Amino acid sequence: MVVKEELKKLGLHYSNVDLGTVEIIEELDPAQKSQLKNNLQKYGLELLDDKKNILIEKIKSLIIEMIHYSEEPPEGNYSDYISEKLGYDYTYLSNIFSEVKGTTIQQYIIIHKIERVKELLLYEELNLTEISYKLHYSSVAHLSNQFKKITGLTPSYYKKIKENRKRNLEDL
Known part of the structure; x- marks a missing residue:
């Protein structure tokens, strides 16, 4: 409007x-x-x-939609999905994204997946196995390793910290 x-x-x-x-x-x-x-x-x-910036925004929007708002992970791998949705070769998209954003599409996806894991851990509706499946991880161990690499914390420790903070706020 x-x-x-x-x-x-x-x-x-x-x-x-x-x-x-x-x-x-x-x-x-x-x-x-x-x-x-x-x-x-x-x-x-x-x-x-700028055509490059428009394409970058489309890639970012597609990734955010795919990770944060889609109920089911895409069939196949993310690169095929992105390439198919945008109608460009993935190598071309990847090169432009890296050139403009200074990071890879894969790293951008990982960062958003970890943010989504954080959200899901806080909602406490799904366990780590269910979260792992929902976000298309090959295993809980893979999710945990990636989570620790990005945040410096294990998923269970992250959840514990948030629970303690929540309890402390309730005691005020």
């Missing part, structure tokens, strides 16, 4: 406004582009017109 309103204010015509993307019919002159960028920033939105 915000994006549509800002486009309307600037007298710009669009053919499609979807979550994260807009197709503007006319070419923007530098003044219009600058004004649109400034107007969107007021709402915490960013104007991306």
Whole structure:
């Protein structure tokens, strides 16, 4: 709604406004582009017109959707899934992502998987075996090793720390 309103204010015509993307019919002159960028920033939105940055954002959004919001892990491996969804060769996507973000897609996935493990540990609805399956780990040991490598803590110790903090807050 915000994006549509800002486009309307600037007298710009669009053919499609979807979550994260807009197709503007006319070419923007530098003044219009600058004004649109400034107007969107007021709402915490960013104007991306560089094809590489747009592709990076699509990769990041796909990974976040896949790890944080999908009920079932994708069939096969993540690289095939990402490549298929975005319609590009994975090597090409990987090279651009590493060049722009300074980290690999794989490392980005691992970081998000560990964040998701933290969330699931705190909700206490799933045990570590169920979390391991849900997030497509080959084993609980693999999940635990990766968790410790990223956080410096074992999953059980992390959960214990959070429980202690929760109890301490309740005692206030």
